[in-house]
Amino acid sequence: MTVSRDFRGRRRREAEPDRLPPGQYVTDDFPVLSAGPTPHTPLDQWTFSLVAGDERTTWTWDEFRALPDETVTADIHCVTRWSKFDTTWRGVSVDTLLAQVEHDAGYVLAFCDGGYTTNLPLEDVTDGKAWVAYEYAGEPLDPEHGGPARLLVPHLYFWKSAKWVRGLELLDENTPGFWETYGYHIYGDPWREQRYSGD
C-alpha cells in the first residue's frame, strides 16, 4: 500500500469518539449514492401505502402532508463509511402511519420508486425511531436525496433509510431487501459495525 504524501480526500473532520460508530469518518458533505436513476414521480401521482396482506391503506400527497409532522435532528451513518452529524428533517412519524392500520406483523419491507427495497424489524420503525421525511435542512427533499419522500431510520446504516419510498409492506417474516440480498447485513447496526451478512 502506497501512502500518498499530503493526500487528505473528502472533507473530513475530528469528532467526539462517543458520537462516531466504529470505522466511520465525519463529513460535512452529503454524498449522493444510488443504485439506479433518480425517479421523478409527479406529486399528483404519488401515494404512500401500508400493505398488510390484501389490505392496503393509501395516502395521496395532500393527505400525507395533512398528517401531523415532526422535526428530527439526527446523526446519520452510511455503510460506505461517511457519517454526517446533526442533519435536520421534517416528516411524518411511522408511528402515526401505523396507527391507521390493524396488523400483527413483526417486520416491514419498504418499497420504492425504481424498485429499491429494504427490510426492518417492526420495533425498529416504531416508538419514535422512524419517519417518512419530505424536508431536509428546511427545504423540500431534493430528488437526488430521495425526494419527494424517503424513509428515515437514523439508528441503522443509511441504506435502510430508503429513498423514493412509496410504502411499507407489513410481513410476518424478515425478508431481505435489495442490498441485504447482495451481502449486506440483515439488521445493520452501525454501533456493532454490522455492515455485511455474518458480521
Add this chain to the structure above:
Amino acid sequence: MEALDGNAMGGLLHDVFGTELTAASAVCGHCGARAAVAETVVYLGGPGAVARCRTCLGLLLVVVDVRGVRCVDLGGLASLDVPGADAG
C-alpha cells in the same frame, strides 16, 4: 448523481474475472437487448457497483465488496459473451 457506463467498471470486472470485460457482449435477462458491457448504465460509489440495461434499466449485475472479498451477482444477465484473446 449521473450514471456512468460500463467503461467505469472495467477495473473492477478485471479484478473479479481476471480479464477485460468491457467489450464483452451482454444480453439483458429482462428485455433481451444485447449491448457491450461498456454500454451498460453504471452506478458506482454506493454500497455496491450496479450495471443496468441501457434499454430497459433492468438490473444486470451487482458487485459488492464483502470484508475484502468481491461478490458478484450476474443474475440479471441472460448471457455474457467474452471476445477471444485475439480480439481483446
Add this chain to the structure above:
Amino acid sequence: MTSIEDETPRVRTLVLDVGDWPGHRAGQHVDVRLTAEDGYRAERAYSIASAPGEPLAITVERLDDGEVSPYLVDVVREGDAFEVRGPIGGYFVWDPADGGPLLLAGGGSGVVPLRAMLRHRQRSGSDVATRLLYSSRSLDDVIYREELAETDTGLDVVLTLTRAQPPGWTGPARRVDADLLREVAWRAEDGPLAFVCGPTSFVETVASGLVELGYDPARVKTERFGATGAR
C-alpha cells in the same frame, strides 16, 4: 510521478513511471488510488493521454468538488507516488487497423483518450481520414491546444467554444447539437467509426445525434465521465 505539464489553469498532465508497465492501447484508462496517512482511500479512473509506446501519462482536470483531482492537479510533484491499476478497456480503443473514416467527439476532458488515439495515428504513420470535434468552455480551456493546432495530413480539428470566444472567433460557439454534427461529421454512407467521450449529457446528445444521422450504432463507441467529469 516523473514529470508534470500544466495544460490549462485547471488541467495537468502527469507522466508516470510504472516499473513493469505492460504497455497500453489508445483509448484505455487507468484507475488511480490514493491512500491517506490514516488509511482513508479514494479511487478514480483517468484516461491515458499518451500513445502506445510512449510513457504512461494521464491528464487530470481539477473539479471544484473533487476529492482526487485537486490533489493530482495542485499537490502532486515529481517524485511522489500513488497506486495505479491498468491499463483497462477493450471497447473504447482504436488502432489504425480498425480503419475509418474516424470521427472523434470530445467534451471537456473527454478529449483525453481521443488525443491518445490521435498521437497513435500520427506515430504509426496512419492516413485514416480523421475529424476531431472538441467542445470546450473557452479557448483557455482547450487542452493540448498547441498540439491540436499543428495540422496533420488527413486530420481536421473543429473546436466549438461554448461559453466565451476570443475576438474574431469564426468557429462554432455553442454546445454540439444536431446541426453542428451534420456540418462536421462524416456522412453515414462513408461507414465511419466514431468515438464519443465526455460528460454523460454530452455523450448522450452526440451519440444519439450520430445515430440519427444514420451512423451504425455498433460503430459509435461511447465513454461517459459523469456530470462532474469524474469517474
